[in-house]
Amino acid sequence: xxxxxxxxxxxxxxxxxxxxxxxxxxxxxxxxxxxxxxxxxxxxxxxxxxxxxxxxxxxxxxxxxxxxxxxxxxxxxxxxxxxxxxxxxxxxxxxxxxxxxxxxxxxxxxxxxxxxxxxxxxxxxxxxxxxxxxxxxxxxxxxxxxxxxxxxxx
Amino acid sequence: xxxxxxxxxxxxxxxxxxxxxxxxxxxxxxxxxxxxxxxxxxxxxxxxxxxxxxxxxxxxxxxxxxxxxxxxxxxxxxxxxxxxxxxxxxxxxxxxxxxxxxxxxxxxxxxxxxxxxxxxxxxxxxxxxxxxxxxxxxxxxxxxxxxxxxxxxxxxxxxxxxxxxxxxxxxxxxxxxxxxxxxxxxxxxxxxxxxxxxxxx
Numbered sequence: 001x002x003x004x005x006x007x008x009x010x011x012x013x014x015x016x017x018x019x020x021x022x023x024x025x026x027x028x029x030x031x032x033x034x035x036x037x038x039x040x041x042x043x044x045x046x047x048x049x050x051x052x053x054x055x056x057x058x059x060x061x062x063x064x065x066x067x068x069x070x071x072x073x074x075x076x077x078x079x080x081x082x083x084x085x086x087x088x089x090x091x092x093x094x095x096x097x098x099x100x101x102x103x104x105x106x107x108x109x110x111x112x113x114x115x116x117x118x119x120x121x122x123x124x125x126x127x128x129x130x131x132x133x134x135x136x137x138x139x140x141x142x143x144x145x146x147x148x149x150x151x152x153x154x
Numbered sequence: 155x156x157x158x159x160x161x162x163x164x165x166x167x168x169x170x171x172x173x174x175x176x177x178x179x180x181x182x183x184x185x186x187x188x189x190x191x192x193x194x195x196x197x198x199x200x201x202x203x204x205x206x207x208x209x210x211x212x213x214x215x216x217x218x219x220x221x222x223x224x225x226x227x228x229x230x231x232x233x234x235x236x237x238x239x240x241x242x243x244x245x246x247x248x249x250x251x252x253x254x255x256x257x258x259x260x261x262x263x264x265x266x267x268x269x270x271x272x273x274x275x276x277x278x279x280x281x282x283x284x285x286x287x288x289x290x291x292x293x294x295x296x297x298x299x300x301x302x303x304x305x306x307x308x309x310x311x312x313x314x315x316x317x318x319x320x321x322x323x324x325x326x327x328x329x330x331x332x333x334x335x336x337x338x339x340x341x342x343x344x345x346x347x348x349x350x351x352x353x354x355x
Contacts, residue, residue, distance in 0.1 A: 074336050
């Protein structure tokens with residue numbers, strides 16, 4: 001009986017793996033100074049079917065929220081959002097100047113090189129939820145997204 | 155003979171030029187910037203009084219002889235504040251020896267959460283020469299108003315984030331407002347315009 005169970009489990013695991021088609025690249029968090037209560041997490045997410053990022057969890061912070069930054073007339077505005085659309089096959093940038101993840105009320109200081117665990121909850125169009133474990137490496141406080149070195153973004 | 159005359163003319167010309175460099179501080183306008191906005195007709199930031207991490211009262215006059223670049227933000231800002239601070243640090247390096255006269259000043263719009271010591275460590279993580287200033291809620295509001303800086307709290311559950319103007323304000327070494335740098339400009343673009351300000355004062 002037992003081996004069959006294992007087989008079933010591993011088959012189930014395989015099928016989960018096959019349906020788990022959301023790929024997360026280049027996940028990082030911005031390191032903090034001592035006493036700084038929050039920071040941001042950034043990455044690129046590609047889902048194979050139309051989905052949305054509905055939640056992010058992390059043991060590094062008491063509260064994790066998804067926010068969106070918008071720049072208009074040199075005013076940077078911030079809003080919490082319920083979800084981030086992940087259109088099929090499109091790499092969606094989770095970046096400081098767009099959708100980003102806020103780690104609020106940090107448990108401790110995040111130092112350069114720390115591996116911060118994140119769990120992404122992605123929901124497909126049928127309402128099926130998938131959770132993806134990611135380790136986001138802490139980069140220096142003064143890290144800049146690459147394209148800032150190449151001129152105006154707007 | 156001819157050659158000598160030419161050389162003398164050149165030397166005289168250079169002398170006049172350097173004289174012009176000293177006297178040039180008086181002219182409030184006439185500079186053309188490649189990327190930033192000429193703010194020499196605006197009167198902003200003349201009266202603010204805030205405090206640094208040691209509690210020393212600081213105002214525009216405290217930076218006389220330096221070229222202050224002032225901008226507003228808060229440490230729980232994910233995007234534009236660290237990007238602007240990192241850009242300022244890069245520009246300061248790109249300016250070479252002239253960069254020593256650039257004084258980057260970060261004013262917090264969130265004095266309730268940005269306590270002076272943490273705020274100071276935050277800006278100094280970008281460059282040890284950077285200065286952070288804070289005040290009471292009233293002083294912060296008055297300073298923002300003086301700079302025509304918009305800001306507001308955006309509630310997010312139990313917490314809040316902030317929206318705010320992300321322009322960097324550049325004054326010359328006599329405290330005359332010169333230049334506004336948009337957050338969308340690169341460090342290199344900022345450097346070019348900062349050197350233009352420095353060329354007159």
